[in-house]
Amino acid sequence: MILSNEPGFYKENDFGIRIENLIYCEKINNNDSKFTNLTIVPIDKDCINKKLLNKNEINWINNYHQKIFHILKPFMNNTELKLLTEACSAIS
DSSP: OEEEEOOEEEETTTEEEEOOEEEEEEEOSSSOEEEEEOOOOOOOGGGOOGGGOOHHHHHHHHHHHHHHHHHHGGGOOHHHHHHHHHHTOOOO
């Protein structure tokens, strides 16, 4: 099954922000399933307030960006690669 994963934050009467990825849900056995991201796009770090994240959340974002970088790198020219490198750089 393919579904949309849409975590977000909405401030009443002000604004909302959402990160939206398509994911594939694969049944592993009768009791377990595994999710795989189908959307291969960096998350805009300008929208991230690092002060609100714990270490696990920062690690998740950095690992996600490493994976995205390695998948997309072979398809990029030099100009695109510079942009991708910045978009996928680690937050600490």
